[in-house]
Amino acid sequence: MYAYDEIDRTLVNERVSEFRDQVKRRLSGELTEDEFKMLRLQNGVYLQLHAYMFRVAIPYGTLASNQLRQLAHVARKYDRGYGHFTTRQNIQFNWIKLAELPDALADLAEVGIHAMQTSGNNMRNVTSDQWAGVAPGEIEDPRIWSELIRQHTTLHPEFSFLPRKFKIAITASDHDRAAIKIHDIGLRLIKNEKGETGFEVLVGGGLGRTPFIAKTIKHFVHGRDILSYIEAILRVYNQYGRRDNIYKARIKILVHELGIEKFSREVEDEWQHIRNSSLQIDDEVIEDIRSRFTYPAYEKLPHMPDELRQAAADPGFEAWRKNSVAPHKNQGYSIVTISLKPIGAPPGDATAEQMDALADLADKYSFGEIRVGHEQNLALPHVAKRDLPALWKALDKLGLATPNVNLITDIIACPGLDYCSLANARSIPIAQELTRRFSNHELANLIGRLHINISGCINACGHHHVGHIGILGVEKNGEEVYQITIGGRADENAALGNLIGPGVKFDEVADVVEDIVEAYLALRERPEELFMDTVKRLGVEPFKERVYATR
Amino acid sequence: MPLVNGGKIVDDSFAKLAVDTPLPAGGDILVPAERFLSEREALLARGGKVGVIWPNNRDISELAPHLEKLAAVALVFPTFRDGRAYSQARLLRERYNYRGELRATGQVLRDQFVFMLRAGFDSFEVKKQADAEAFMQTAKRYSVFYQPTGDGRVTALHRRMQLRHSEGVGT
Numbered sequence: 001m002y003a004y005d006e007i008d009r010t011l012v013n014e015r016v017s018e019f020r021d022q023v024k025r026r027l028s029g030e031l032t033e034d035e036f037k038m039l040r041l042q043n044g045v046y047l048q049l050h051a052y053m054f055r056v057a058i059p060y061g062t063l064a065s066n067q068l069r070q071l072a073h074v075a076r077k078y079d080r081g082y083g084h085f086t087t088r089q090n091i092q093f094n095w096i097k098l099a100e101l102p103d104a105l106a107d108l109a110e111v112g113i114h115a116m117q118t119s120g121n122n123m124r125n126v127t128s129d130q131w132a133g134v135a136p137g138e139i140e141d142p143r144i145w146s147e148l149i150r151q152h153t154t155l156h157p158e159f160s161f162l163p164r165k166f167k168i169a170i171t172a173s174d175h176d177r178a179a180i181k182i183h184d185i186g187l188r189l190i191k192n193e194k195g196e197t198g199f200e201v202l203v204g205g206g207l208g209r210t211p212f213i214a215k216t217i218k219h220f221v222h223g224r225d226i227l228s229y230i231e232a233i234l235r236v237y238n239q240y241g242r243r244d245n246i247y248k249a250r251i252k253i254l255v256h257e258l259g260i261e262k263f264s265r266e267v268e269d270e271w272q273h274i275r276n277s278s279l280q281i282d283d284e285v286i287e288d289i290r291s292r293f294t295y296p297a298y299e300k301l302p303h304m305p306d307e308l309r310q311a312a313a314d315p316g317f318e319a320w321r322k323n324s325v326a327p328h329k330n331q332g333y334s335i336v337t338i339s340l341k342p343i344g345a346p347p348g349d350a351t352a353e354q355m356d357a358l359a360d361l362a363d364k365y366s367f368g369e370i371r372v373g374h375e376q377n378l379a380l381p382h383v384a385k386r387d388l389p390a391l392w393k394a395l396d397k398l399g400l401a402t403p404n405v406n407l408i409t410d411i412i413a414c415p416g417l418d419y420c421s422l423a424n425a426r427s428i429p430i431a432q433e434l435t436r437r438f439s440n441h442e443l444a445n446l447i448g449r450l451h452i453n454i455s456g457c458i459n460a461c462g463h464h465h466v467g468h469i470g471i472l473g474v475e476k477n478g479e480e481v482y483q484i485t486i487g488g489r490a491d492e493n494a495a496l497g498n499l500i501g502p503g504v505k506f507d508e509v510a511d512v513v514e515d516i517v518e519a520y521l522a523l524r525e526r527p528e529e530l531f532m533d534t535v536k537r538l539g540v541e542p543f544k545e546r547v548y549a550t551r
Numbered sequence: 552m553p554l555v556n557g558g559k560i561v562d563d564s565f566a567k568l569a570v571d572t573p574l575p576a577g578g579d580i581l582v583p584a585e586r587f588l589s590e591r592e593a594l595l596a597r598g599g600k601v602g603v604i605w606p607n608n609r610d611i612s613e614l615a616p617h618l619e620k621l622a623a624v625a626l627v628f629p630t631f632r633d634g635r636a637y638s639q640a641r642l643l644r645e646r647y648n649y650r651g652e653l654r655a656t657g658q659v660l661r662d663q664f665v666f667m668l669r670a671g672f673d674s675f676e677v678k679k680q681a682d683a684e685a686f687m688q689t690a691k692r693y694s695v696f697y698q699p700t701g702d703g704r705v706t707a708l709h710r711r712m713q714l715r716h717s718e719g720v721g722t
Contacts, residue, residue: 151707157665161634285711
């Protein structure tokens with residue numbers, strides 16, 4: 001956990017006062033809605049279909065139990081008793097009243113949480129691997145660098161009015177859980193031949209109406225230079241990014257139009273001017289940030305405790321353990337993913353009661369720490385293996401032990417037309433129906449790893465392009481129509497999915513997905529061949545044939 | 552439109568000339584970029600101060616050779632959403648060491664003041680009277696800054712280092 005110091009706390013409190021003043025001026029009419037819009041967006045406040053939506057930052061997906069309790073408190077006091085975890089490690093509240101927002105922010109500030117730059121055309125919440133610091137084989141904890149970048153990007157005087165939003169993600173593992181290749185800047189933490197920490201820097205990834213996978217702009221930027229290098233990218237983007245068309249304003253379009261070679265030359269020129277400036281970070285600065293991350297005092301525990309051996313007789317426990325429990329870098333501990341995808345419910349939602357209970361469980365079993373992943377699930381990052389059976393029982397009671405992590409019912413979905421003013425189609429009811437179709441755990445397990453991502457409009461908040469099966473809702477002649485892609489992925493081998501054919505109607509979507517899955521089960525060479533691999537081997541054609549043969 | 556300079560509302564000594572406004576005999580003038588570049592000699596030969604209005608889509612490095620002769624540079628925010636002039640301002644101050652008046656023009660509103668000050672602006676053509684009157688108060692909204700810019704404010708990282716050393720941490 002990163003502990004705020006007085007400096008961080010002061011800034012967050014000053015931001016709350018500023019926003020309180022801005023809301024006051026809006027309510028008195030001193031600010032027009034047009035003027036206020038930008039200001040509220042810089043603080044995570046959207047106007048949705050029914051009410052204001054409030055998006056709170058969970059930097060690099062790390063939460064302390066007291067912070068989760070405070071999120072529960074906000075859900076209860078200012079909203080309707082629940083929150084929605086998003087694909088960028090944020091949480092959203094959907095029913096906030098404008099006049100109460102400053103108080104909600106002040107409550108959050110008490111525990112070091114803020115909503116700065118969770119929307120608007122600025123540098124957004126820095127995201128990272130939800131298993132950072134605990135994943136086996138990780139090079140080093142990427143959150144140290146995430147925090148450094150979080151601070152640097154917060155209220156940046158030059159880059160708070162960019163052509164469009166700007167997202168940075170960091171990973172330090174071979175397996176990319178942070179989806180860095182679909183970010184404006186993706187950072188892969190690596191070591192050079194001297195053993196020094198640095199980053200492979202990728203740029204220009206993003207989804208939306210013109211999706212791109214990020215390209216490598218520099219193979220190694222030394223850690224001490226990372227802020228100046230990011231600043232150089234941003235400075236080039238701020239000056240040359242398109243501002244004439246909102247759909248062409250992301251950095252991916254600039255990179256695409258200039259070409260990665262020309263773009264990287266521009267960045268290199270700019271960087272040479274600023275790399276030897278006060279942006280250079282010395283080791284002491286890094287050590288100072290590192291010193292404010294605390295790590296649990298792990299015990300020496302057996303790899304296979306008796307409690308685990310005994311619980312293995314319970315098939316319910318075993319199904320959950322095999323699905324939701326991952327290896328930890330320390331012997332005797334596990335990382336437990338908590339599925340926020342119960343059958344028939346909106347993906348990523350948690351009630352205030354669940355959040356409170358989870359905070360208690362984190363205190364009891366995970367050194368008070370909770371993580372949020374971009375797949376809209378939570379995790380307890382340091383659970384002693386001997387505690388797994390007790391934890392499972394407690395989670396099960398809370399409806400938080402659905403053993404479907406990474407399975408077909410672990411769906412990513414945006415809020416869609418049920419909440420969002422940008423949406424053209426519903427997302428949540430599609431997800432709910434799909435979870436019911438595949439509610440049989442044996443069937444889901446037989447299918448194996450398969451990610452379905454659903455967006456209710458072209459803006460792609462549900463990351464449909466990179467779903468193994470992607471579903472995009474559009475509007476055609478006043479009707480919701482869904483386009484289906486297959487073969488996308490968001491990991492280290494990120495790829496965009498391919499369309500399988502003409503769009504289908506709302507009530508056909510689940511049937512089509514069933515057809516695709518049946519085709520896969522029939523086509524796979526062996527049970528271990530994952531859906532992704534079958535699509536890669538055979539292409540879209542056999543799936544297309546299957547789906548459209550009878551339609 | 553009130554002008555804030557040095558934290559106070561002041562009279563604007565500069566007259567803004569269009570591309571084709573006849574040149575006044577005396578007084579301080581602020582002229583568009585293309586007029587400055589094409590009539591530079593004649594403009595600078597006059598008695599009054601000369602400033603230039605530089606658009607936000609033109610490379611600021613073009614202006615660099617002339618900065619010593621300029622009393623003011625006015626950068627433009629066509630809307631407050633368009634942040635290009637923040638980069639231009641920092642380049643002028645931090646790369647080209649421009650020390651004259653750096654003026655923010657266009658849609659300049661209260662909630663940009665802190666960003667603008669940090670980017671190096673010291674003069675503001677403020678859209679609303681109430682915002683101009685609230686300048687000093689607004690400028691003091693923040694006491695903590697994470698990024699180093701040319702404005703010389705001590706950054707959070709730097710302050711932490713000072714604290715560490717004064718507490719003898721790491722020694």
